[in-house]
Amino acid sequence: MQYATFEDFLFKLPIYTKVQVTDANSEVFLLLLTCGSSFSETAVDGYNPYRSLITTYTCRGNNDHGFVDSLVDEGGYFHVDLTCKRYADVVRFYYIYDAAAREFMKVGQYPSMATYEQSAVKRYQRALSKEHATEFSKAIGLKAHGVGIGSFVYLRRIFERLIEEAHQEALKSQNWDEEVYMKAKMNDKILLLEAYLPGFLVESRVMYSILSKGIHELSEQECLHHFDAIKVGIEIILEEHIEKKAREQRMDEARKAIAQAHQFLGKDSTK
Structure with missing residues (x-):
């Protein structure tokens, strides 16, 4: 950056x-x-x-x-x-x-800079487990102290966790081919899970290869240079995740309200 x-x-x-x-x-x-x-x-x-x-x-x-x-x-x-x-x-x-x-x-x-950045963790806690919220916090803290490779390790864990969440959803489908999935590379796994993942994650699936390259090949400074771009990408994915959950909740509430209204009006019409 x-x-x-x-x-x-x-x-x-x-x-x-x-x-x-x-x-x-x-x-x-x-x-x-x-x-x-x-x-x-x-x-x-x-x-x-x-x-x-x-x-x-x-x-x-x-x-x-x-x-x-x-x-x-x-x-x-x-x-x-x-x-x-x-x-x-x-x-x-x-x-x-x-x-x-x-x-x-x-x-x-x-x-500290980490204190400034922690607001992001609080904002996305609804889309992260306690364990992964901690990892997001650690990634931000490491970056704030000039540790690039270590920060990438935690960001990759969060990325992998989002993929596994979608995988667990896909397992519920009768048409899901687990054998094909397990043999696939991460890029292909994301494509197989496209229906269960935020659109931005699928579109920006190259993020995973960047994170992996950062851990195994890049220097501390190179990882720090690219950290903010990857962090923003993950935040967008988490925002989509939160919006989807909120939309599903509103739809459930609307279905219940409509059913109750229909039941009430149905009873009323018999009078």
Whole structure:
């Protein structure tokens, strides 16, 4: 994933991930340096982990002209404080800049990035067992601490769990050929289970091969680079899963209500 916006540098950049300052992102990097200074006032929208909601933050800090000029020329540590306009909660991000290499990286933050990401786990708990909600949480936590391969292991487990759920449903069908399924590779298993799986999962079944390649062949940094794309894909699948469950529940409730109405009107018509 490319980190290029002010919001990326604050909320999405993992700990210890180096970012090269280029012509394309130099203005955003300068905004990061000057944020909270006496000569710059910046507002940014982001997640408030204390309140579990999206809010608007303003930057606060003690950076002045001399500090920024020195940092650009010589490098060093700096921090950015964000204050929630609504509740006055403060979050803080710590960075180091290598002037010679023109690289910077986040070296700390409070609350942690994992805390920010846990809202996703809560949102999808209805579509995940307790065990797999924990694995989703672990994947997010590992990624937040710069562990790419390990995070892929947990994402693949979640993906495999979704496939097995569909498999168990398919076993109830009289026309299901279990022998063919067991001999098939994952890509073909997904196609065999197409009627039981979210459409996006079937369409994006290549995700499994990406996860497997990440575990066996890719480096930590390569896995981290692709983590967000796979995570978003899994979230879309889980959203489809939740929507399907909700739709089925509404249909069941509607059937019962219609049956009750029909029964009542039927009795009433005999009077």
